[in-house]
Amino acid sequence: MASEERTKEIINEIRQALINYDEDGVGEWAKKALDEGVDPFIATMEGLADGMIEVGELYNKKEYFVPELLLCSDALYAGLDILRPAIKASGRQSEAKGSIVLGVVEGDVHDIGKNLIKMMFDVSGWTVYDLGKDVPLDKFVEEQLRTDSEIVGLSALMTTSMVAMQDIVKKLKEKNPNVRIMLGGAPITSEIADMYGADGYAESAGTAVDEAIRMIKMLKEEEMERK
Amino acid sequence: MNTELSSRERVLKCFRGEKIDRLPVFSGYGNVTVHGLEKYGWRFAEIHVDAKKMANMAASTHQLFGFECAVVPFDMGVEAEALGAGVNFYAHHTDVVYPTIASKVAEKVMDLDLKIPSDLAKAGRIPLVVEAIRLLKEEIGDRVAIGSWTLGPYTLAGQLVDIGDLAKMTFKKKDMVDKVLDALGEVIVEISRIYREAGADYMTIREMGAGPDILSPRIFKTLIRPHLEKVFAAIESPKILHICGDTNTIVEEMALCGADAISVDQKNDVAESRNKLGPDAFILGNIDPYMVIVKGKPDDVDNAVKEAVANGVNAIWPGCDIFPTAPKENMKALMAAAQKYGKLS
Structure with a gap:
């Protein structure tokens, strides 16, 4: 067993290496x-x-941009690939938090934002059902029902494809009023998220990370309250 | 002014900085509406693959509402397709779904073996776009400005390879990306020349993939701008550089690319940009094409135009494609607002 000090050092090194991609x-x-x-x-x-x-x-803070985020994401997965099997072996996966359905809406093939959201849920121990890109509307509804996921995340980089989100949110809420819906992509604003009836939104790759964390925390707290 | 200018004259004079009666209402990219589609009984999916339909639809927003230009094409796949990418037109879809790239030329920049057709005028749908421009020129070209556009080098590269890999390579293998952008710059210059020769009155280069939502202003300056400068030096005026998203940190760089005008969307603070660039800069854009023109009320459209004019735009110009479901009354409000706030003499 590493000493407390050594543990801190190792964790710090992992963190620093990640930040430096x-x-x-x-x-x-x-x-x-x-x-x-x-x-x-x-x-x-x-x-x-x-x-x-x-x-x-x-x-x-506009110190990092998308290239840096993606390089950090690669570094994160390099670490996760090593640590995750050990978490499983230790039996800690019983702490698995829940599941999320993710996808880029039909008419859009840009998946950077979606992949960053996926990463944050991955690293937090969630099960991610990744539908990929250019996903037809009904597929989100089907997959949510099939997996009974707590969250559905919809992503679109372009205004031209974002408009389909309104219908998807409506259909999802009709089938399951408790599902949390998070929208992501450059054209999304708080105004649009409200108008579409979503529970969360992220307008950039960086805020996608924040928003994923906020959602994860919120659902964790709600679960604690229920207990 | 005594004589009423035609839309074409107003647009071209506007670009030349000559005296005009009011600011024109036009744009550098798609402005098809479902009202035009209804008029002809066509689906959105059909109008990208048939020159006659493309031309008719491009003219329809002028015919229905008086919008002062006709612009083709409508999708972002034309150049990539000519270079070997596969496009999904969602042929069986009845809703408005914009075509996307279904198959990239290569996944990684490193594996991209660019094969540029020796005669781009014959590649992919370029002949179809050319035919649409010719038809437009013939039918309404004497009174309505005909616009066309291509993607910028970096955004086009993002259509050919995975954009994630491209973004990472701007960081790790800048020279490799630089070479690709150089080759694509030449493609863009040639396509622009072909469109102009067919009758397009002005060209817009859309480099939205390289804005500060994706790349740092530093990379914009060192990697993106040099290629845009080369492109704009080689294409004929009027020529516009469009970048959407939060462009406030790069407007000065945009202005240095050699375009006659820069075009920005609703995330740009135009008053601030005007302040930075001075009274002579030609700034277009910033009317929110979705929240205002599609989702707003006519009053919101009126206000947005009023504000954009007060902030110093040189024309009434949406920040992106007019999304086809724009309500009729909002399109009418857009045109009416130009009369109300755009008067110049």
């Missing part, structure tokens, strides 16, 4: 974490997830 560095430190007996769940949450939150902040 150092894919190899994240991989090396994730391996060290396992070798030295650091709890892989803690390494994931405090190293990878917290690191990505800082990356999101750098994006919001």
Whole structure:
């Protein structure tokens, strides 16, 4: 077992390597974490997830842009690939939070934002049902019913494809009033999210990270209250 | 002014900085409405693959509402298709779904082996767009300005390869991306020349994939701008550079690309841009095409035009394609607002 100090150091190294989009560095430190007996769940949450939150902040401050976000995302998955099997083996996956259906709406093939949202739910231990891109309206409704997911995330980069979201939100809420719907993409504003009846929105790749975290926290708190 | 200008004269004089009666209402990209589609009984999916339908639909917003231009094409796949990408037209769809790229030329920039047809005028749907421009020129070209557009080099590259990989490579392998943009710049210059020769009065280059929503202003300056400069140096005036999203941090860079005008969307603070660029800069855009023109009330349209004019735009120009479901009364309000707030003498 690593000492408390060493654990902190390892987690910090993972986080820093992630922020510096150092894919190899994240991989090396994730391996060290396992070798030295650091709890892989803690390494994931405090190293990878917290690191990505800082990356999101750098994006919001306009220090990082989409290329940096994507490189950090690659680094995050390099770490997750190593840590996730160990979390499973430790039995911690019983803490799995829930599930989300994600997809880019029909008429749009841009999936950067969707993939970043997916990453935040992945790293937080959620099950992600990824429908991919150019997804017909009904597919979202079917998949939500099939998986009974708590959240459906719809993404569109272009105004021309965003307009289909209004119908999808309506259909989803009709079938299941409790489902949370989050919209993402450059043309989305709070006004549009409200008008469409969504529960959350993100207008950029960076705020997608924030919004995913906000949703995850909100649902966690609600679950605690129910308990 | 005593004599009423035709729309074409108003638009062209506006670009030349000559005296006109009022600001023209036009744009550099698609402005088809469902009202035009209804008039002809066509579906949106049909109008991208038939020159006659494309031309008729491009003219329909002028005919129905007096919008002062006719612009083709309507989808962002023409150039990529000519270079070998596959386009999905959603042929069986009855709703308005814009065509998308169904198959990329390569997934990674590294694997992109660009094969540029020796005669671009014969590649993909370029002949179809050319035919549509010719028809428009013949039918309404004496009184209505005919516009056309292409994507900018970086945005076009994003149609040919995965945009995620492209974005990462701007960072990791800048030289490699630079070479691709150089080749695509030449393609854009040639397509622009072909469209102008067919009768287009002005060209818009849409580089929306390279704005600050995606790339840093630093990369815009060092990697994107040099290619736009080359493109604009080689194409004929009038020529417009359009970038949507939060362009406030790059308007000065945009102005240095060599276009006659820059076009921005609703996220740009036009008053601030005017302030930065000075009284002589030609700034277009910023009327919100969706929240105002589609979802707003006629009063909202009126207000948006009033505000855009007060902030210093040089024409009444939507920030993106007019989305086809724009209500008739909003289109009418758009035209009426131009009369109300756009008077110049």
